[in-house]
Amino acid sequence: MLKIISASDPRALGRLLAADPADDTALVKRVAAIVADVRRGGDRALVAYARRFDKLPASGPAGAVEMPRAEIEAGARRVSRPVGAAIKRAARVIARIARTQVPKGTRSTSWPGVVVEQRVIPLARVGCYVPGGRYPLPSSLLMTAIPARVAGVGEVIACCPRPEPAVLAAALEAGVSRLYRIGGAHAVAAMAYGTASVPRVDKIVGPGNAWVAAAKALVARDCGIDFFAGPSEIVIVSDTGRADWIAADLVAQAEHDPQARAVLITSSKRLANAVRSAALAQAASNPTAQASLSKRGGIIVTRNVAQSIEIATEMAPEHLVVDTAAIAARIPTAGATFVGPWSAQAAGDYATGSNHVLPTSGAARFRGGLSAADFVRVSSVQTLSRAGLHRLAPTAIALADAEGLAAHAASIRMRVAP
Numbered sequence: 395m396l397k398i399i400s401a402s403d404p405r406a407l408g409r410l411l412a413a414d415p416a417d418d419t420a421l422v423k424r425v426a427a428i429v430a431d432v433r434r435g436g437d438r439a440l441v442a443y444a445r446r447f448d449k450l451p452a453s454g455p456a457g458a459v460e461m462p463r464a465e466i467e468a469g470a471r472r473v474s475r476p477v478g479a480a481i482k483r484a485a486r487v488i489a490r491i492a493r494t495q496v497p498k499g500t501r502s503t504s505w506p507g508v509v510v511e512q513r514v515i516p517l518a519r520v521g522c523y524v525p526g527g528r529y530p531l532p533s534s535l536l537m538t539a540i541p542a543r544v545a546g547v548g549e550v551i552a553c554c555p556r557p558e559p560a561v562l563a564a565a566l567e568a569g570v571s572r573l574y575r576i577g578g579a580h581a582v583a584a585m586a587y588g589t590a591s592v593p594r595v596d597k598i599v600g601p602g603n604a605w606v607a608a609a610k611a612l613v614a615r616d617c618g619i620d621f622f623a624g625p626s627e628i629v630i631v632s633d634t635g636r637a638d639w640i641a642a643d644l645v646a647q648a649e650h651d652p653q654a655r656a657v658l659i660t661s662s663k664r665l666a667n668a669v670r671s672a673a674l675a676q677a678a679s680n681p682t683a684q685a686s687l688s689k690r691g692g693i694i695v696t697r698n699v700a701q702s703i704e705i706a707t708e709m710a711p712e713h714l715v716v717d718t719a720a721i722a723a724r725i726p727t728a729g730a731t732f733v734g735p736w737s738a739q740a741a742g743d744y745a746t747g748s749n750h751v752l753p754t755s756g757a758a759r760f761r762g763g764l765s766a767a768d769f770v771r772v773s774s775v776q777t778l779s780r781a782g783l784h785r786l787a788p789t790a791i792a793l794a795d796a797e798g799l800a801a802h803a804a805s806i807r808m809r810v811a812p
Contacts, residue, residue, distance in 0.1 A: 395688045396644075396673050398666050401696040401705065410657065410692040411709060418604065425579045425608040432583035437590045443580035448526075448555040450575060459591045461557070461573045470563040477560055480744075485536055485567045487747035492544040495766040507782025511775040516546030517618075519593060520769060521585035522570070523600035526555035526577050528682075531601075532564035537749050538600045538764065539568035545769035551595065553581040577602075582609035586617035599764060601751060620764050624755040625653035625690075628739055629711035629728075631702050631721060633662045635735060640665075641672035643715060646740050648677065648686035655690040657709070659702045666693045710758040713739050729758040784810050 399406040431439040444450035500512040522538040555577025588594030597618035610619045628647035644656040677683040696702045714728035729752030751764035787810045794803035
């Protein structure tokens with residue numbers, strides 16, 4: 395478990411740094427069938443799948459897909475006082491950071507008489523997916539619904555197959571409009587295409603298992619999604635950190651999922667051995683973490699810090715932990731970066747205010763994590779006066795002629811002809 399490999403061993407390094415396991419073709423086919431069935435059959439298909447996979451009660455209208463408000467409130471009251479207080483505190487800091495992320499409308503003059511506005515328009519309706527597997531995840535609901543509300547989204551719905559009291563309390567705190575006790579590919583399909591019970595949304599956000607990820611990829615041509623999310627991952631670049639703290643971060647990430655990736659990159663053989671010993675001890679009673687560290691965990695021993703930085707940059711991890719700000723500045727490809735020994739990555743999962751819905755599988759090369767900006771459309775509005783069109787006409791006509799688009803040029807020429 396938790397192999398130590400040398401950066402000079404290209405075969406071992408390649409195995410550790412390989413992309414996520416290839417798509418399960420059989421799973422993708424099954425997901426596609428579910429999505430198509432819900433798209434065609436609406437509530438009939440949705441309820442059938444929810445009863446099969448989500449243990450949805452058979453009674454009530456549409457199989458009790460939607461939780462009544464009174465039931466949500468009653469469930470939320472079962473949350474302990476400390477957890478309820480923690481949800482409220484986390485919600486406040488998430489909202490505080492989200493408010494800094496909403497794009498601003500602008501109004502500019504490109505030519506005299508030519509005004510270009512940037513209008514920021516919130517999405518009308520957003521769907522938040524909240525996993526209901528091994529553990530209840532109220533934090534995922536807070537991280538998705540609160541930025542949507544801050545951005546001005548009119549209606550925020552959430553789907554969770556088995557919403558525990560903490561999730562229900564988070565739904566109330568985050569201002570969720572409607573909550574559905576459904577999950578998996580059928581929940582994604584219902585939000586993407588709409589049914590009699592579940593309204594169609596403009597965008598689906600939030601983490602999920604392989605079924606959810608495959609469904610989001612399938613519906614992305616018809617409905618916005620945040621991004622395709624694979625198994626969670628952490629990369630730690632350290633030569634001077636505390637071995638037990640580093641091991642704790644690796645084990646914490648590994649307990650998410652047997653396919654989670656947890657990697658330490660260091661030029662210190664002493665630290666590599668100490669972290670491995672500490673991680674083995676800390677994961678001894680955590681079967682999920684053990685499986686993850688065995689399958690996708692590893693410690694890479696490099697020649698020097700420069701090589702450590704090079705490998706981490708190439709990996710473009712979801713979570714990056716480094717010793718110093720100087721090293722962080724040299725690794726721009728990370729979903730979220732944690733600097734220094736006190737910046738525990740798990741703190742970002744709950745309480746720093748930064749969003750924990752992050753790109754995985756190298757996608758941090760081209761995008762960051764979820765933010766309030768993901769819940770708005772930026773649209774341009776252009777207003778030209780007669781004088782303004784005359785001023786820009788030579789430029790536009792010359793470019794249209796160069797492209798061979800005669801009708802484009804003509805539409806301007808006829809307006810500016812003497």
